[in-house]
Amino acid sequence: MAAKTADDLSKLALNGSKDKSEHASIPGKTNGTNGNLSDQDDDSEDDGPQDAGAPAAAKKKKKRKPKKKKGGPKQQTDPPRVKLSQIFTSGNYPAGEEVPYTKYDNAYRTTSEEKRHLDRVKSDWLNDYRQSAEIHRQVRQWAKTNIKPGMSLTEIAEGIEEGTRALTGHPGLEEGDNIKGGVGFPTGLNLDHIAAHYSPNAGNKTILQESNVMKVDFGVHLNGYIVDSAFTMAFDPKYDNLLTAVREATNTGVREAGIDVRVGDIGAAIQETMESYEIELDGKTYPIKAIRNLNGHDIVQNSIHGGKSVPIVKSNDQTKMEEGEVFAIETFGSTGRGYVTDDLECSHYALKGDAPNVPLRVTSARNLLSVIKKSFGTLPFCRRYLDRLGQEKYLLGLNNLVSSGIVEAYPPLVDVKGSYTAQFEHTILLRPTVKEVVSRGDDY
Numbered sequence: 145m146a147a148k149t150a151d152d153l154s155k156l157a158l159n160g161s162k163d164k165s166e167h168a169s170i171p172g173k174t175n176g177t178n179g180n181l182s183d184q185d186d187d188s189e190d191d192g193p194q195d196a197g198a199p200a201a202a203k204k205k206k207k208r209k210p211k212k213k214k215g216g217p218k219q220q221t222d223p224p225r226v227k228l229s230q231i232f233t234s235g236n237y238p239a240g241e242e243v244p245y246t247k248y249d250n251a252y253r254t255t256s257e258e259k260r261h262l263d264r265v266k267s268d269w270l271n272d273y274r275q276s277a278e279i280h281r282q283v284r285q286w287a288k289t290n291i292k293p294g295m296s297l298t299e300i301a302e303g304i305e306e307g308t309r310a311l312t313g314h315p316g317l318e319e320g321d322n323i324k325g326g327v328g329f330p331t332g333l334n335l336d337h338i339a340a341h342y343s344p345n346a347g348n349k350t351i352l353q354e355s356n357v358m359k360v361d362f363g364v365h366l367n368g369y370i371v372d373s374a375f376t377m378a379f380d381p382k383y384d385n386l387l388t389a390v391r392e393a394t395n396t397g398v399r400e401a402g403i404d405v406r407v408g409d410i411g412a413a414i415q416e417t418m419e420s421y422e423i424e425l426d427g428k429t430y431p432i433k434a435i436r437n438l439n440g441h442d443i444v445q446n447s448i449h450g451g452k453s454v455p456i457v458k459s460n461d462q463t464k465m466e467e468g469e470v471f472a473i474e475t476f477g478s479t480g481r482g483y484v485t486d487d488l489e490c491s492h493y494a495l496k497g498d499a500p501n502v503p504l505r506v507t508s509a510r511n512l513l514s515v516i517k518k519s520f521g522t523l524p525f526c527r528r529y530l531d532r533l534g535q536e537k538y539l540l541g542l543n544n545l546v547s548s549g550i551v552e553a554y555p556p557l558v559d560v561k562g563s564y565t566a567q568f569e570h571t572i573l574l575r576p577t578v579k580e581v582v583s584r585g586d587d588y
């Protein structure tokens with residue numbers, strides 16, 4: 145889930161009353177040619193960890209690697225519905241990509257007994273992140289294999305969310321269950337010029353088209369430790385350069401990140417990678433721009449945006465990353481302006497951590513606030529999640545909570561119509577001894 149640059153937050157408008165069920169700007173044509181479902185055809189980085197429970201390995205029975213699998217574990221199903229703890233029966237989940245610290249004077253961290261001790265005392269936290277990340281990899285493997293043009297966005301979102309709920313073992317219908325684990329935030333399915341924060345609301349009839357560029361941004365959490373990771377799917381190879389630019393820009397950000405690194409320096413490196421690419425679409429060449437008012441962000445327990453930002457363009461921001469912090473490194477590239485604004489019907493909301501205790505005169509707002517607190521706490525949610533809890537006619541109350549400053553609305557963020565945007569995102573843990581790219585898979 146993306147963080148928008150703060151200076152735009154003041155003009156945040158809630159579009160909730162418009163009740164548009166689909167946006168008008170999705171190209172309706174299909175070119176009917178290429179059935180390529182992979183955005184990875186030029187991917188050169190399969191040097192990440194090959195986890196024992198990774199779905200690719202699970203499918204090829206003969207090539208299954210025995211690492212960390214003990215006691216006759218079950219296999220994951222398709223669609224994914226087996227709780228992950230029944231597959232990893234040891235209770236230990238695979239590590240992400242572990243990268244030694246090399247910048248500044250941090251090389252000592254690898255061997256420092258003090259830092260190793262700090263690493264060990266944090267292990268519950270680490271295991272929750274690793275389990276969430278493995279669930280993300282298994283669910284996205286299903287998504288990448290099964291999402292096809294002709295499917296509705298609602299079907300796609302529900303498929304991802306049902307997989308996440310099943311693998312975490314938290315259906316999220318009992319009071320408080322979703323706070324223990326499950327979906328970390330609403331599934332973003334952002335088409336073409338829509339960069340972030342679009343999830344279908346009830347009645348949405350949008351159908352994925354062969355010509356679309358879709359950003360799939362979803363989160364998995366256990367005990368509030370959220371893995372935030374996103375990828376882009378396109379079915380027409382003409383978008384390959386856009387996807388490659390953004391995947392490489394995100395990898396640049398992941399590589400540059402570390403303890404004591406200034407976030408402004410990371411932004412400069414990301415921008416340089418991103419803008420070294422261009423793309424030709426239907427005879428016209430476009431520069432690929434980093435979207436300058438979207439950022440990566442830190443993640444803290446139960447809150448997807450901790451307060452620090454990681455810019456994706458050059459910046460004078462001197463804020464340093466610190467030991468023990470968790471960051472979502474996400475970058476966005478665009479063939480448009482490289483700047484997003486709020487548009488379309490809002491789906492994403494979250495209770496503010498510092499919500500003011502103001503008297504609510506609207507009864508439905510009071511009732512809804514109680515439901516939100518019990519079901520989501522400060523984790524982001526969308527309207528469909530209220531629907532599945534049986535809430536009805538809540539829009540007035542929801543809008544009242546937003547205007548009272550208790551709930552934050554995160555409307556879709558769009559570049560200019562006709563442009564195409566892409567996103568890749570990883571969650572990284574700045575462990576005392578090593579940087580762990582916990583959401584890394586052999587796909588991205």
Ligand SMILES: [Co+2]
Pocket residue numbers: 145146147372441472474569
């Ligand atoms: Co994010």
